[in-house]
Amino acid sequence: MNFPEHFDVIVVGGGHAGTEAALAAARMQANVLLVTHNIETIGQMSCNPAIGGIGKGHLVKEIDALGGIMGQAADLAGIQFRTLNASKGPAVRATRAQACRVLYKNAIRNAVEQQAGLKVFQQPIQDLLLEKNKVIGVMTQMGLKFYAPTVVLTVGTFLAGKIHIGENHYGGGRAGDPASTGLAESLRGQPFKVGRLKTGTPPRIDGRSLDYHLMQAQPGDSPLPVFSFMGKVSEHPQQVPCYITHTTPETHAIIEANLKRSAMHSGNIEGIGPRYCPSIEDKIVRFKDKDHHQLFVEPEGLFTTEIYPNGISTSLPFEVQLAFVRSIKGFARAHITRPGYAIEYDFFDPRQLQPTLETKPISGLFFAGQINGTTGYEEAAAQGLIAGINAVLKVQAKPAWWPKRSEAYIGVLIDDLITHGTLEPYRMFTSRAEYRLLLREDNADLRLTPIAQQLGLIDQKRYQALQLKQQLIEAQQKKLTQLWVRPDTQAKAQLEALLGQALNREVSISALLKRPELDMPALLKLPIMQAALGEVQQALAPLDDVQLSHQLQQQIFGQLEIQAKYAGYIAKQELDIAKSARLEATPIAKDFDYTQISGLSREVVEKLCSHRPPTIGMASRIAGVTPAAISLLLVYLKRANGKTHVSLEPQQLGVE
């Protein structure tokens, strides 16, 4: 039975990747269908009820800069906000919010249901419809067929998902949801390399059964941060604190005595888990000399008493869970509402993906999210966004786009995945980004919103705000180099007090900004800066939005400060980027014959053949490919071009 309507893009799965993909595609004027096994679970957070953090917050800002929904939803649902690394430099500062699960899900679902061009349908997907190496649609469990030239698969941990609690296991995509077995089998039959990963989650606890007075409270920051560049503090719901407590030696003893019964430790689970999110069993085994481990007590939302104990992910049998949980400080009377569990699931080797996340073997089929081996809502959402964008670009026969490593964390994420693959669930850290100093939360909009405008991803208000911001930053930067503090004025006295040393000559505000002892708030107090302040405020008035203007004003002066303080490093990194730009822009034909290059080791030839990197830059990042190998490659590329005038693939490189 065929559904009468044909779509441009079908998105399978309504999680973080799926919703971003569907929304982005619809914003770009495509005709989109989102198919999910359960509409009620659209936008559901499967694990930790939080958005953002180090690396992750950076992704959220970038998603927001590209018009995505995650940042906005986090603003509407965030019940405790913190800026991490606040006392360290701007490059490593990150925003994190505990979110009310219900409010978050509502925000996402609301956005999906209000989006023009986006339709939703509830049915599990059984199979993909293929014609040779092309996808043409999907088929649901009841045999209904939907057709589209592009399909974005974002099924998370559902593929052949198996849940483990102690010695019990059963099929499941998530606690309470069935696994996708039909689809999993059908995909395993395709030419994809499949692996198995695992991840765990802690038990949920009824907050009424906890002794908070024995724990340390962790309130949110004040003033409250905002995730979306267009967001407002007033959008945040009621704020609540988190709590910090720790395990006890008794906890450790209980767990040690029962290690063999842990699903993850007994070897009953296939798949590799993440090193940085170890189960409590892992922690106890690997760090024997620690007599207590910290855990964060996070509220699940404003409308529930459930809490999420972050740090005790486990797959021990239920009675052991109960025993060790009750030995945690403050948890003596704890009532577990949902047991913790481990889940193993299929994932697809992301090295089979193009930078657009389209799979290499099957044209029109895109993979995004946890099925590519990542972990985290933010990592999934980022991929969904890119997949959705490129699905539409493909349908519209326009050049594909993806951000480079030097442009966004999203670029680092994609490049890492498709170049190196992953052995454990991949999570973003700032140390993965060699251009960390350039890729900050504070400049995500400056980096990405212009291209978002070109792609049709954002509304006019956001673009207008960005343009104003860019203009004002540029204008004020020039002004500040010409704003002088004279030696005979009162300003000088104020500054000397701050600097702790005498100012003998007149000095520009720009130069002053570079001094680590001075920051923008201090300088803004000087009378000469008042004029600058006034100018900016006036220029922002046309936006007709007091809160937004205020925020933009802060951001503008913030940028001026950051750009001054990081000037040397920014220049150096930009030089590095320029140097590698040539290699990044040198294309390699899809069918280039690597075997003809004598001097390349067999191992390298194999890797290049299986990878088929589209550019020299990407080739250079494949493990084992040395600078000498690149030299050889360049020599043979030139020979190939000279001899046969091979026309290389049209500029699908996103290099403008």
Added chain:
Amino acid sequence: MQSTPDTIVALATPAGRGGVGIVRVSGAKVGAIGQKMLKQALTPRLAQHSHFYDPIDNQVIDLGIALYFKGPHSFTGEDVLEFQGHGGPVILDRLINGIVSLGARLARPGEFTERAFLNGKLDLTQAEAVADLIDSTTVEAASSALKSLQGAFSTAITEINQQVIHIRVWTEAALDFPDEALDTWQIQQLLAQLRQVIYALQQLLGQAQQGCLLREGKTAVIVGVPNAGKSSLLNILAGEARAIVTEVPGTTRDVLSAQLNIEGVPLHILDTAGLRAATDIVEQEGVKRAEQALVQADYILYVQDVHDTVPDPYIVAKLSPYQEKVIKIFNKIDLTEHSPGVHHNAVYISAKQGLGIAPLQKHLLQCMNHTTFSEGQFMARRRHLVALERALAYCQEGERQLNSYHAAELLAEELRMASQALGEITGEFTTEDLLGRIFSSFCIGK
């Protein structure tokens, strides 16, 4: 934004040959380099007699010939400048040092030819030859680099690298996991460790620049039973060539080494403790080192007492995998009928009386001349020094950022670059390696 490629510099002649050393520079900065170091206007394709000035202190390094080619009419197609001077490692070192200080970088093996080809200066049919050249010079350079790292230098560098990694792990962990009670953000502690690393780097650089730790040219190892006369041979060779004899500390049986210069060609000679089945651990260590020396050496000088009719079976067995490298030397001929010199596939000498030494040196020279010598250890050594210098500069800047501004992320950036520089010597340390270290060192887990 496209950037112009780096300006590159390399030694165009192998170190120590003939008395001429040619340093070649290619790239956009050639003009400026020529200005500063020759202090005269350059006319293309005209051999100009000139002083070479050290741009760092304006002292005269050498007097020689400068040859300038304006791109595209040059070997590489870019502006090219050749300094033709008097060879000798010290002069060449200063010259290259000066050029690097003006913004050039050391060329990768085969890079000049690669550029020539990519700029269309070489025929397409030569593509394979170019590729072969790049390939073989890389292999040679890699093996030169390996040989250039003597035991002591290698150990020191490895240790420094480990310390830098350690500090990086702490810093990155503190940045990426601020919520964990990691107790890492102890600025004073980090500063102390960083300063230790800086000190170690400065020491190492100082020693390396004096040439004590990195050697160039080929290596020969002297092997033989204890009374065969190995030490006398070493002494007389060293004495003849007026070279420096240094003791390499750190072993219980000291390994003597000497840097020789045979008609301008450097040769490094090692007298090992002696190969024999060792019984106690202390001696075993010495024997292990001797065996390693056999592997790395270019030549093995197997010294035997001409009176010994039966060669030591242990030594014969140890040398059997290295037959092509072995030069048999029969010593103490002064008490026999043998004439000094090379015959019957061996060299007959008397170290005590100084007989047959000149023929031995000539023989060695012949052996060395026969082997191909392209990039050489000179460049390898220079690359190591440049990497060390960069690592030091980054660490110093990192210390400044941490100490004066508590800028953790800037320290992390400097350390990342220091790690990259050191990685050029010790092998790459990737982000995955870093993350692996962080997770195995700290109990992180939310």
